[in-house]
Amino acid sequence: MRYELLGPLQVTNGQDRFTLSAPKMETLLALLLTSAGQSVTKDQLITELWGTRPPRRAAAAVHVYISQLRKFLVRAGDTERRAIATTPAGYLLRRGGAGLDVDDFQEAMRTGREHQHAGRHEQASRDFDRALALVRGPVLAGMAEGTALASFSTWVEEERLACLELLVDARTALGRHREMISLLSRLTAQYPLREAFYRQLMLVLYRSERQAEALQVYRSAQRVLRAELGLEPCRSLRRIHQAILTSDRHLDLPLAS
Template sequence: MRYEILGPLRITNDEGTRSIAARKIEVLLALLLIRANQVVSTEEVIAEIWGGCAPDRAIAAVHVYISKLRKMLGLDAQGDSPIVTRPPGYVFRLGAAGFDVDDLQALMREGRAHLRGGRHRPAAHAFGEALRLWRGPVLGDAVSGPVTTSFVTWLEEARLECIESLIDSQLHLGMHRELVGWLFTLIGEYPLRETFYRQLMLGLCRSERQADALRVFHIARRTLNEELGLEPSRALQQLHEAILRADERLEVDAAA
């Protein structure tokens, strides 16, 4: 059995891949997966499914949803349901089942370790594999209450870290020309993310487009000033000054 939430929630087993049509049961499974191996109280389930508009018989409805979910997931190799009743609620035992978020975290740990050690090729591979786990918006339509909403925010930050780290490694590997187009797209999607401006400036500079790199700095300065009333970070300003000086150190990584 494998559970995947880096996109619409789906379950894969020997019989194939399936999704859950009933939205409230889908939200329940999403919550249990996010909090796998921890007790999730009935009150938390109610808040996630209904928010502040729970019906009078919400507790009874939760019992029904749990029963349906147990039937849907079946039994493990030991003949037990992965969902265990444990006051004040339930525990979802992941056991030997696969979970794409666990795979993501393992790849990110691997990538960070390679990055810290200056091993940019395996770092780029690890972060690239992590990004390939995404299939679309996390959890699809199953984002409902505070737990799933916070989890999606955390995963979006994780995805951006993977992108930034992948690009840093690829810049070290001399792939600046290949990255320029993607980075222009990224600053359009994330106009307040200074890392992408820095990476784009460096990529343009190494592509013998110093004038374009300087223009990107001014775009970043104007955007940050208009949106937040801030000046660019020290790292961005230092890169701007290095480009103006035609600092030879900007080319060291590309040569490597």
């Protein structure tokens, strides 16, 4: 079995793909999966399922959802009916040998960073590509009533954006500047307050002999940050702006030895 949380929640068994049609059951399974093998209390489950306004028979409803979820997991491959255990505090999901896409994502990020730090940019690029491919869409979209799953969803999005930054850095180090321009233009438009994407776009434009456009990106970032946050660009953004103005040789791609 394999659990997949990085997008619409699903369970696979190598051949078939299983999804839950009931949003409450999706939320329940997601919470058990993100609890890292720890028991989740009934009160926690109720809060995540209904927020601060649970129904009168919420505890009974949780019991019904757990029963239905156990049957769902049996169909998906939990033939020994061991995946969900009842504990004195609540419920615990035992993955056993089942895979989890979140683990694969974190492993790809870890090895990618190791390759990046060692200067193995081609290998790093492949690892970051592999990590990004695991994110199939919005995580737990519209499912979270409580804070636990909302926090998890926020963490995944932050890690995805960090992975995009690292991927751009790896490909830029390989001299693939021009192919990064389109991607970074979209990212700066989609995430206008994320200064790292402006910095990366300025660098690839400069290395593509488009200095004037690189400087225009800085002015655009400056306008957005002033209007939205009342702030000036961060130090790294100001530094690359000054370096471009002076054609600082440190911006050039190092020659292969």
